[in-house]
Amino acid sequence: MTNAVVSRRSLLGVGAAAGLYGLTGLASSPVLAKGPFLNTQAPTFFRFKLGAAEATIISDGILPLGDPHAAFLGISPGDLDAMLTSNFLPVGAATLEQNILVLNTGDKIIIFDNGMGVSKLFGDTTGKMLMTLKQAGIEAKDVDALVMTHAHIDHCGGVIGPDGKPSFPNAELFISEADFAFWTDEAKVGPNYKAFYEQAVRNLMPVKDRITFFKDGQEFLPGVQAMFTPGHTVGHTIFLIQSSKDQLCYIGDISHHPVLLIEKPLIEFAYDTDPKQAAKTRVRVLDMLAANRTRILGYHFPWPGIGHIGKAGDGFRYFPTAVHTMDVAPL
Template sequence: MIDPRMKISRRHALLGGALSLGALAGGAGLITSASSAFAKAPLVGKPAPYFYRFKFGDGEITVVSDGTLPLGDPHSNFTGLSAADMDKQLKDNFLPLSNAVLEQNILILNTGDKLIVFDTGMGSSKLFGPTTGKLMQTMKEAGIDPKDVDAVVMSHAHIDHCGGCMADDGSRNFPNAQFYISQADYDYWTDEKTVGPNLKAFLDQARKNLVPNRDRMVFFKDGQEFLPGITAISAPGHTVGHTVFMINSGGKSLCYIGDLAHHPVLLLQEPLTEFVYDTDPKQSAQSRVKILTMLAANRIPVLAYHFAWPGFGHVAAQGQGFRYYPAPMVMEM
């Protein structure tokens, strides 16, 4: 018969074993404190390089960042939803209620024959805070020389999409590139009569970055394949000439949607929600529904400029709207 005093629990047995190992490791019966470490590594104190690269058809895509762009209170930037409905959408998706922070995902396509940059970020403007303006740095981290860029394609002429074309000293950041944009947007955002005084920073940014490149500017048309494998699709409303781009290579398709939707929840779940920086909010919403419906039906992946890093995934129809599904990051080429 086993003496009850000899019974021990599994917890005590494991604890006793750990103490025995500790005594052996400490030598001469000494037990090393669990809180002490044999080596201490300093905090790194800086983030990983801000780029992501993957194979696409016959070429490759590199997504680099111009840095995060905090808009502030989402209730002030997105309209047409009740505060309660907006808060529910944000809470259900584990997003903060007080600050809508957007990414700036810049697509760089290497076709093997051409190197093409889609949109250029904020440049040196700090209108939305100090975290923007990283394009030149992140391109360097990605091993891409701006001198090798053949084409800069802009979805529209807003401050956070055309701002990195020119350096503050008046030199071109992409000295060997041609520039592509809709003529409607070029004309609108470089004219103070159409922009108006409330968006003077947008006017100044467009004039600084677009006007010096007028002799290198190519105006594409809706439906035009203006570069090999790249077709412009008009999506007006956010701006008068806002455009998305269908990219095809080696049997693969991808749509760079620019600012078709700024937020992966608030402008997809109820896509008729409006955004305060839209030139024509209702037209923008109709463009969003039309193009997202096409992309969802055809299961075409998207690269979204402002969605959570790196902004690559799919949209699918859900209820009266859509849902965004981020694609897994693939770290092998």
């Protein structure tokens, strides 16, 4: 057929021919009723084995960051657009994920970061953590530890629920002392980040007596080691998780974007407390992860955020892991 547009008459001809060749089901089946749009997705969790532990990634919902030109700095608008376009990403808006790791070691259930909570600073698509945790079959009362990379609004917001009570009544909290001290001090935070200060105070101060401050390099929970990575915040921390022979690095906000801050790691991010230090820290960490071929989990990377970092010229490249190739836990 030379015409690329398939006409109704052509389709009827195909149906008639199918009947002639005995495909009576195609030719004589009744017209199907139209179905309504469902407008729903599958529950947002993914479960896999990590050594002797079981890992589950849940979502706090997508976080619309807005205009990438306002968030990613130190690069010309044209170069930024070219990077996004070449990776089939929109140039007008950046959308981040919020991939929360739940680690069940057999003895403890540990949650890494906990989303936006009740704050709607970035819209109505956030604050889904408790719902997706329940969808994953995990009860909030069974959680033993809440570990936080830092005290930004989208990483500590789920500690206190909408009712003003702790969402995880039996959990001990872990964060760096530097970040706790900074983000709960209004004078240090300053007026431009008032919402961040209010979020930290709302979620951390009511449970201050249950907070433990880890140290750099400390294995503060079995198989969980803290590594201080300042710059994004004064006390930003990533975590090396080891179980049997398997290792995973939970990188928090070392990079908010799988392309922009990976391929050109010296690009600065508007929400960094110290952008220059954050860029230097990012290069150091990405070098380590690439050299050691360590599997990572990126909090803001495309769902479910699991992959590897490799060297690519003067920068790096993110290689997402196909989830069907992982040791997926049986459901």
